[in-house]
Amino acid sequence: DGGAKWTFEMIDPAVYAHGxxxxxxxxxxxxxxxxIETVWCAVGVDIAKEARELLPRDLRADGFSNTAYNLxxxxxxxxxxxxxxxxxxxxxxxGSFVKRFTESRKFTDNDMAKLIExxxxxxxxxxxxxxxxxxxxxxxxxxxxxxxxxxxxxGYIVEAMLQAPRFIYRVENQLGDGTAWPVSEYELASRIxxxxxxxxxxxxxxxxxxxxxxYDDAAVRDQVQRLLGDMRAVDKSLLFAEEWLNLGRLxxxxxxxxxxxxxxxxxxxxxxxxxxxxFKHVVWEQGKPLANLFNAQVSYLTPRLAKHYxxxxxxxxxxxxxxxxxxxxxxxxxxxxxxxxxILTVGGDEASMVTRGLFVMQxxxxxxxxxxxxxxxxxxxxxKPGMTQRMVAEERISNPSCGGCHAKFEPLSFGLEKYNGLGxxxxxxxxxxxxxEDGEILFPGQREPVTYDSALELMxxxxxxxxxxxxxxxxxxxxxxxRPLGAEDARSVEKIHADAKSAGGITYQNILSxxxxxxLVRTTRTEAxx
Numbered sequence: 276d277g278g279a280k281w282t283f284e285m286i287d288p289a290v291y292a293h294g295x296x297x298x299x300x301x302x303x304x305x306x307x308x309x310x311i312e313t314v315w316c317a318v319g320v321d322i323a324k325e326a327r328e329l330l331p332r333d334l335r336a337d338g339f340s341n342t343a344y345n346l347x348x349x350x351x352x353x354x355x356x357x358x359x360x361x362x363x364x365x366x367x368x369x370g371s372f373v374k375r376f377t378e379s380r381k382f383t384d385n386d387m388a389k390l391i392e393x394x395x396x397x398x399x400x401x402x403x404x405x406x407x408x409x410x411x412x413x414x415x416x417x418x419x420x421x422x423x424x425x426x427x428x429x430g431y432i433v434e435a436m437l438q439a440p441r442f443i444y445r446v447e448n449q450l451g452d453g454t455a456w457p458v459s460e461y462e463l464a465s466r467i468x469x470x471x472x473x474x475x476x477x478x479x480x481x482x483x484x485x486x487x488x489x490y491d492d493a494a495v496r497d498q499v500q501r502l503l504g505d506m507r508a509v510d511k512s513l514l515f516a517e518e519w520l521n522l523g524r525l526x527x528x529x530x531x532x533x534x535x536x537x538x539x540x541x542x543x544x545x546x547x548x549x550x551x552x553x554f555k556h557v558v559w560e561q562g563k564p565l566a567n568l569f570n571a572q573v574s575y576l577t578p579r580l581a582k583h584y585x586x587x588x589x590x591x592x593x594x595x596x597x598x599x600x601x602x603x604x605x606x607x608x609x610x611x612x613x614x615x616x617x618i619l620t621v622g623g624d625e626a627s628m629v630t631r632g633l634f635v636m637q638x639x640x641x642x643x644x645x646x647x648x649x650x651x652x653x654x655x656x657x658x659k660p661g662m663t664q665r666m667v668a669e670e671r672i673s674n675p676s677c678g679g680c681h682a683k684f685e686p687l688s689f690g691l692e693k694y695n696g697l698g699x700x701x702x703x704x705x706x707x708x709x710x711x712e713d714g715e716i717l718f719p720g721q722r723e724p725v726t727y728d729s730a731l732e733l734m735x736x737x738x739x740x741x742x743x744x745x746x747x748x749x750x751x752x753x754x755x756x757x758r759p760l761g762a763e764d765a766r767s768v769e770k771i772h773a774d775a776k777s778a779g780g781i782t783y784q785n786i787l788s789x790x791x792x793x794x795l796v797r798t799t800r801t802e803a804x805x
Contacts, residue, residue, distance in 0.1 A: 284720075284769075285719075285720045287719065287720070287765075288643045289641045289642065289643050289719070289749075290761070290762050290765045291761070291762055292643050292759075292761075293337075293759045293760065293761045301343035301344050301757070301758055302343065302444055302445070302446060302447070303341075303343040303346060303444060303445045303757050304343075304346035304347075304348060304443060304444050304445075305443060305444070305445065306333050306340060306341045306346065307326055307327060307330055307332075307333055308473060308514060309341075309469060309473055309474065310322075310326055310330070310443075311323045311326050311327075312472075312473050312474035312475075312507070313442070313474055313475050314326075314359075314363060314437070315474075316474045316475050316477070317397065317398050317442075317475060318363060318367055318372060318398075318433070318437075319367070319372075320363045320366045320367055322359060322362065322363055322366075325359060325362055326359060329355045329358065329359065330352065330355050330359075331349070331351050331352060331355075333346065335518075335521075337753070337759045338518070338519070338521075338638070338750070338753070339518045339519075339753065339754055339757075340518060341518070341754065341757045342757060342758060342759070343757040343758050344758065348443070356437075356438050356443060357438055359437070360434045360435075360437035360438045361434060363434075363437055364430050364433055364434045364437070367433070369426055369429060369430055369433070370426060372433070373390060373394070373426070373429050375394075375397075376389075376390050376393040376394045376397070377389045377390045377393070380425045381425070382415060382416075382419045382425065382428070384412055387411075387412050387415045387428075388408060388412065390429065390432075391403065391408055391411045391412065391432065392408065394432075394433070394436070395407065395408075395411065395436060398433070398436045398437070398442060399436060399439060399441040399442055400441070400442075400445075400461060400464075400465050400475050400476065401441070401459075401461035401462070401465075402461070411432050411435065411436070414428065414431050414432050414435055415428040415429075415431075415432065418431060445465055445466075445469065447459075447462045447799060448462070448799075456798060456799065457490070457797060457798055457799075458797065458798065458799050460484035460485065460487060460489050460490075461476075461481070461484050462799075463484065463489045463796070463797060464476040464480045464481055464483070464484040464489060466791075466796050467480065467489075467495070467498060467499065467502070467791055467796070468480055468502065470511075470755045470787065470790065470791060470796070471499060471502040471503060471505075471508050471511065471787060471791075472502050472505050472507035472508050472510075472511055473507060473510065473511040473514065474507060479498075479501075480498055480502075483498060492792055495791060495792055496788055496792065499787065499788045499791055500784075500788070503784050503787070509555065509559055512554070512555075512558060512559070512783055513551050513554060513555060515750075515751060515754050516550065516551060516554040517547075517551065518754065519638065519750050519754070520550065520612070520617065520618065520638070521621075522547045522550060522551070522617055524621075525543040525544070525546055525547045525617060525620070526543065526544075526547075528540075528543045528620060530624055530696060530697060531624045534624055534696070534705075535624070535696070535697055538697065539579065541579065542579060542580060542583055542616070542697070543620075545576075545577045545579055545580040545598075545616075546580065546615065546616035546617040546620070546698070547617055548575070548577075548598055549574055549575050549576060549580060549598065549615055549616070549617065550612070550615050550617040550618070552575035552598050552600075553568075553571070553573070553574050553575055553612075553615070554568065556571075556573065556575070556600070557571050557573075558782070558783045559783075562782055562784070563782065564744075564780045564781040564782055565744070565747045565751075565781055565782065565783060565786070566737070566738045566739070566740070566743050566744050566747065566781065567738055568611065568612050568738075569611045569612055569613065569639075569734050569737040569738040569743065570610060570611045570731070570734040570735050570737070570738040571610065571611060572602065572603045572604040572606075572610045573600060573601065573602060573603055573610075574600075574601050574603055574609065574610075574615065575598040575599065575600055575601065576589060576598065576599055576601050577596060577597065577598055577599070578591045578596070580616070581601070583616070583697070583698070583699060584608075584609065584616070584698070584699065584700065585608075585699060585700055586601070586606060586609070588605075588606075589601050607729070607731060608693070608700040608730070609700075610731055610734060611731075611734040611737075611738070613635070613639075613691060613730070613733070613734060613737075614691075614694070614698075614730060614731075614734070615698065616697060616698030617698075618634070618698075619631070619691065619694045619696075619697075619698035620696065620697060620698055621634050622688070622691075622696055623655055623696055624655070624696040625655040625656070625657055625658065625664060625696060626664055626691075626692070626694065626695050626696045627655045627664065628664050628665065628667070628668035628685045628688045628689070628692075629653075629655070629668075629681070629684075629685060631687075631688035631691055632668075632684035632685040632686070632687045632688040633684050634688075635684070635687040635688060636683065636684040636687055638746075638750070639737065639743060639746060640687070640718065640719055640742055640743065640746055641719070641742070641745070641746035641749055641750075642683065642684065642719055644680050644683050644684060645680060647680075656671075658704050658705070658706055658708065659706060660706045660707065660708065661706075661708065662708070663692065663704060663708045663709075663710060663711075664692060664704075665689055665692050665710075665711060668681070668685040668686075668688075668689075671685065672685060672686070686714055686715065686716070686717075687716060689711070689712075689713070689714030690712050690713070690714050690727060690729070690730045690732075690733035691712070691730060691733075692710045692711055692712060693710045693711075693712050693730070694730075712728075712729050712730045712733075713726070713727065713728045713729070714726070714727060714733070715727065716733065716736060716737075718740055718742045719742055720742060744772065744781050745768075745772060747781075747786075748768060748771060748772050748775070748781070748786055749768055751783075751786055751787075751790070752764070752768055752771060752790055752795065755787070755790050755796070756795060756796075764795060767793050767794055767795045768795075770789075770793060771786065771789040771790055771793050771795075772789075774788075774789035774792070774793075775788075775789040
């Protein structure tokens with residue numbers, strides 16, 4: 276009333292879920308997929324098998340396993356990186372690799388510098404410092420003193436570089452005055468490449484960085500478009516989908532055999548592959564806005580999964596075992612992410628409204644809710660004759676001590692009650708109780724809830740929601756930056772949303788281009804010097 280202006284369009288608790296520390300740029304260790312890709316691009320060695328077997332698993336934090344503050348390095352990492360470096364050099368054609376940088380085979384400091392500087396620039400993703408040059412020349416000096424030859428010295432130098440912090444981490448300059456300032460050309464090239472393709476900058480991107488053209492918006496967009504044409508960009512997007520939707524949990528899915536005696540463990544992998552193929556189809560083959568993931572009338576099924584879903588009309592070849600694209604426009608029970616087994620199984624054996632509702636609230640609508648009080652019994656309440664999971668939820672919501680929080684998220688899953696704990700569709704549960712799929716959804720920021728009569732109507736509401744658009748962008752920005760977002764980032768995310776929309780729609784490609792041309796990627800905020 277007094278004329279004050281709000282900072283944002285609405286007061287959104289999700290913006291303030293993380294403190295001000297989140298605005299900083301954390302140093303990022305390469306994740307295992309990034310490490311594998313970086314080794315392949317740098318020296319042409321496939322180290323995937325050994326890296327996945329030997330390196331400690333990257334753990335999820337704030338929904339993603341590339342969250343920088345959680346990518347620690349312990350003694351196990353140090354020992355493993357040393358072992359992997361030795362394996363990598365053993366697999367390399369070292370002579371051919373060294374010839375890319377110098378023809379000299381002399382041990383003098385000047386001749387070794389002619390190898391170390393260009394090779395280090397390639398392996399370490401930027402020019403080597405004087406101190407680094409001195410250190411790596413020390414390796415060759417030690418080899419020469421011990422009677423070794425040039426190739427042996429080169430091998431030890433490569434092995435040392437493959438263990439260097441600048442190889443293992445995406446190291447950036449951390450000296451500043453506490454204000455935001457542009458990142459260097461090489462740092463920007465590295466950020467762009469790891470965001471789009473999950474690996475280090477290639478020769479062309481490094482050359483553009485050297486020319487200084489990465490400070491030009493048009494040049495950056497050209498590079499982003501070029502990299503988006505690389506199949507690795509598709510793989511990186513699928514990694515985002517797998518992390519966002521937590522598809523990795525399907526590998527550990529073990530439903531109660533008494534409740535689901537016909538469970539086939541291979542179904543879990545079918546469900547995961549269905550969602551990834553569906554994501555690839557909508558995002559890359561059709562180029563649709565990401566919100567279309569919630570109501571696209573298509574999926575990819577194996578005969579085993581189609582039978583599990585009860586889709587008897589889908590016809591497969593007699594020997595088919597691979598995924599088949601299936602039109603779902605005439606299937607009222609299927610269509611969109613939330614009707615896929617990979618998502619529905621988040622509810623556990625009892626198809627809990629709690630966990631399904633929390634998924635919709637937190638991962639689709641970016642809502643926030645307090646954790647349950649310590650000591651609260653969170654064991655799912657089973658269905659029974661006369662009591663469906665929806666009735667269990669409604670009873671919980673009506674309880675004054677529970678309803679304040681549960682009313683915010685459990686109703687979000689009411690439209691999914693007809694899908695059991697493994698995603699099969701039924702009109703009645705195992706006790707003969709009639710199930711429902713009508714409900715209402717209150718989108719954050721809206722005054723009144725919107726009603727729907729079926730799960731597919733719910734999917735359409737989600738697909739047309741601006742809040743869902745914003746939530747997906749927020750998740751994708753978080754994944755790109757490798758850190759949770761806070762209030763300091765909110766205005767930049769709003770601009771990313773607007774820029775992507777003005778570029779032709781909220782597609783994965785447009786969002787990525789808008790992220791990379793935003794201040795979140797092109798500037799850094801460092802600690803003030805004391």
